[in-house]
Amino acid sequence: MKHIFSLSFILISTLFLAQITKFTDAEIIKKLDSIKTEGNLLFSLESSSWQSTDLAQENKKIKANFGGYLTYKINDTVKTVILNKKNNLVIAEYSFKNASKKPIKENLSQRNLTLNENNLKNIRSKLILQLSDSKYEVTAPNGYSLNIITIPFEENYKNYLITGASESNIIPFGNDYLFITDKEGNIISNKKFHSRLIPAMTSMPEGGTVTMSTHSHLKTNPFISATDICTFKLYAPFTKLEEFSVYSPALGSYMIYNYKKDSLLIKSKDIK
Structure with missing residues (x-):
């Protein structure tokens, strides 16, 4: 019988502990809790962006003047604002709670950007200019796109880049990045979570159904990533998949x- 341990009751064997030279069991639990929280936050923001841009494209007037969008969280509400083509006015605003698929509020009145919205717009614009530098190795494979999710982080900002796919039978794991910027949008540090794009197929060419997806991380990236969780939550509802796994050679689990x-x-590879 396979033994699976929840985050609240992880029991790690002596062998397992020996493999983890940098982390105690308490540190692993804390780290995974933090990653799940961050993944859910990323999902709530990106889900709001998806739903809002779809609604904007369905409105002929907004679609004709669509110039981009910004998504951010205020208290327990996630907002996406649609910008005009000059990016100097908000032409629509959609508010969501609890990652709902329908907004709890819509405002289609034109208005000026708030100070926070202007800051997010400027940070995003500054970041995009810097990403053209080849040293960051930011690319989007043919048929895929990159989406930016920006969240406040202490005195700075976290800017996640996740890959989007248009095909209905693929979950685009991998090709994801994190850029920490200051208040002006200057890059302070950067990280790439996966070495490449890992497109997980959700259906077989012969018509079969995929019920589980697994990929591995490098030893230098021992934990599941918040981007893994966000990406799966975005695409899994369109598939038969309910869960996925990440194998960590560094943790042996x-x-x-x-x-x-x-x-x-978390499940140790050595436990049957």
């Missing part, structure tokens, strides 16, 4: 996330 339960479990 699998980390398993179930989006319907919002549960993150």
Whole structure:
């Protein structure tokens, strides 16, 4: 019988502990809890962006003047504002709670950007200019796109880049980045979570159904990433998949996330 341990009751064997030279069991639990929280935040922001831009494209007047969007969180509400082509006015605003698929409020009145919205717009614009530098190795494979999710981080900002796919039978894991910028949008540090794009197929050419997806991380990136969780939560509802796993050679274990339960479990590879 396979034993799976929840984050609240992880029991790590002596062998397992020996493999983890940098982390105690308490540190692993804390780290995974933090990653899941961050993944859910990224999902709530990106889901709002998806729903809002779809609604904007359905409105002929807004679509004709669509120039971009900004998404941010205020208290327990996530807002996406649609900008005009000059990027100097808000032409639509959609508010969401609890990652709902429908906005709790719509405002289609034109208005000026708030100070916070102007800051986000300027940070995003400054970041995009810097990403053209080849030293960051930011690319989007043919048929895929990159989406930016910006969130406040202490006195700075976290800017996640996740890959988007238009095909309905693919979950685009990988090709994801994190850029920490200052208040002006200057890059302070950067990280790439995966070495490449890892497109997980959700259906077979012969018509079969995929029920589980797994990929591995490098030893230098031992944990499941918040971008893994966000990406899966975005695409899994369109598939038969409920969970995916990440194998960590550094930890000698699998980390398993179930989006319907919002549960993150860890299983040692050596336990049968």
